[in-house]
Amino acid sequence: MSPNIIALLPEYILTIVGVLIMLAEPLLPPAASRKPLGWLAILGTVAAGVASWYQLHLGVLTAFSNSIQIDSFSIFFHLLISAIVLVTLLISLDYFEGSTRHSGEYFALVAFSAVGMMLMTCATELLVIFVGLEISSIATYIMCGFRKGHATGAESSIKYFLLGSFATAFFLYGIALAFGATGSTSIAAIAQGLATTTTPRLAFLALAMILIGLGFKVSAAPFHVWTPDVYQGAPSPVVGFMSTAPKAAAFAVLLRITFSAFGPMQHRWAILMWILAALSMTIGNLGALLQRDVKRMLAYSSIAHAGYILVAFTAFQSDGIAAACFYTATYAAMQVGAFAVITQVTGYNEQIRTTDDYTGLGLRRPILAAFLALFLISLIGIPFTGGFFGKFYVFSAAIHASNVWLAVIGLLNSGVACFYYLRLLVALYARPVTETAQPAKGRTLSVPAGIGLTLAAAATLVLGILPGHFLNLAQRASASTQPVSAPVAATIPPSTR
Template structure:
């Protein structure tokens, strides 16, 4: 198999299946079910995940003139993205039944969005990252306004598009300035060029603009203003997807750029990310405290979790990358699971929106209520859940690097978060009186949870539980991803282009290379 085909095998599969879904959709009768298209998209997602696992056995794969690099790092995030898309598709097979005739477009856009996200994680050239970012963004812009008959859906899509375009401009300016300062847009060449650059200030300004662009995608404060309105107006399964998978891809890009491309400037960008982490945690949790709408509350919660993840960027490189990758996986599992439950409870019209509407929910839907409670406890960080170990690794890695105060701010914010998560949990298990019973809940029709939705929720629960009880295998893969991201003499030796990659690495890092050779000689 050609290295170019092998490097993009998951993306090729997803693209082919997405096109097939689009071609098949018009062939179905106007009132016919679109579930077969959903199952086809699910099979394509599983095949893409299997292709990523197949790539893992090849070590490092370099393709398309060095713009694509598939290694343990990119494969780890491929798994996360494929898992999120799989749970989302399983949970939303029945979401559009009887309400929309364009469900086929939803399944195709989910796959195309995943193509862009996966492309971002394996790109080591900034313009290629931009291509993946736009593929992902265009898909999610459309999906945010998928409930065309509701004004909030259109508002959500327009706000997301306008602010997203504005943030993309910052990212492009950052790429342009990076080229001006270092003479390249390839991450490894940028790292080599920083040592000889005559304009280090321009290089740092370029990185700052790139961080602004990525900060929008991950909902980090102060670039979070779009998040509550977009999450509130978008369909629940779409929010579950866009709050996890695009963030995973964006954080993967930021990890590569900072720890690999701009590693020599860590003493400068670490301070910037320290401030963004503290702001995101504090603003996110304080904003969630005053929310009565459940989706807006979870939106501010996602801002806070972006801050928790940014804490890992202040740690030592190998430990920080592993902690960030592990936390990304845990956050993806518990957050997509929480929104999958909201999808099953509220339905297409989302009749349950406020905290009052959830009062006494456990009396009507005990199993779904218990599942949502489990995800809320994991989001808090209760032991034996993935959320606990995710925060533990992130805060521990920050403390090892000497950022004790940032870890303290994170722990204090985790305490604040307990209030609004437990407030929703208390409402679910409160026995309502005649005065407090919600008409929306009282008139809520019983919706049978389909087999596919049960499978999706089971996967999310299992992933959250395994990450909390047996985190070792996933953490080992995250640590392997961290090693693959950092420049080292050993990493190129495992690639298909072993000799040329090692030579290139020695050219870019002469001092470290000589030290390695001297150590080997002795």
């Protein structure tokens, strides 16, 4: 089999699944259920995850003139993205049932978005990263406005599209400046060109532009202004997806660009990361304190968690990459799980929005309340959850690199975060039910949604109690971030080339 096929096997699988869904959707009667298309997307996602796991045992692979590199780093994020997509699809199977005739398109868009994100994580060429970024972003823009009859959905989609296009322009301009400074857009060639470039300031400006573009994607302050409005207006399962999977892909790109391409300039960009991390943690947590809408609160919370991940960028390469990978996985588990609960509680129309509307959920729907309580506890960082070990790993890496004050700022912000997470927990269990409280009925918990919630909860607990295997994967990912210059002969037989 050609190395070009082996290297992009998960992407090929998801692309074929997405095309099949788009071809099959118009052939179904308007009143027919689109669930079979959702199950097809789920099977394709599982197959893509299995293909990524298969690649893990093949060593380092390169394809398409070394613009694609499959290593432990890219496979780690491929598996993470596949897991996020799987949970998203499981909780979405019943979400659009009876509310729209075109829900089949949603499942195809999720698959296409995953293709773009996977392409971003394995690309070692900036232009290929740009292509993957656009594939992922365009699909996500459409999904944000998928509730066509809701004005907030249209507002969310348009705002995300306009500001996202603006940020993409910065990223593309950064690529152009990187080419001007080093003569190449390849990550390996940029790293070599920095040693001989006569325009180091131009190279640093290129990195700054790239940081602006990717900072928007990870909703880091001060590029976060779109996040609360977009999260509030988009469908809940879409928010759970877009707040985790695109962030994971963007952080993967950011790790590869900063540590691999611009590694010689770490003494400069580490200062920028220090500032971005402190701003994101502080603005995110203080903004969440003022929110009563649960989705907006979690939107500001995601800004703060982006800051926690950025703390890892100020550490040494081996510690920082492993810590960022591990925290990204833990954040994805608890965030997508929290929005899975919100999806079940609020339903399609999402009339249950504020903290007060969740009053008494522990009595009305104890299973969903227990799941939400677990995810909130993990977001706080209580021991024996993934959130605790993720923060411990990130702050330890920062302290090891002598960034003690940044770790102190992170710990203080973690204390601030307790107030708004605990406020929602109090509403679930300890606040008396009043006549003005909105009954939290939502939809009945289906079997696929229950499986998705269980997977997210299990991952949250395993990452906090038995993190050893995931730590090994994160450390292997950290050791393989340097691009190779040629295909590895031992992994691909000569007859297949």
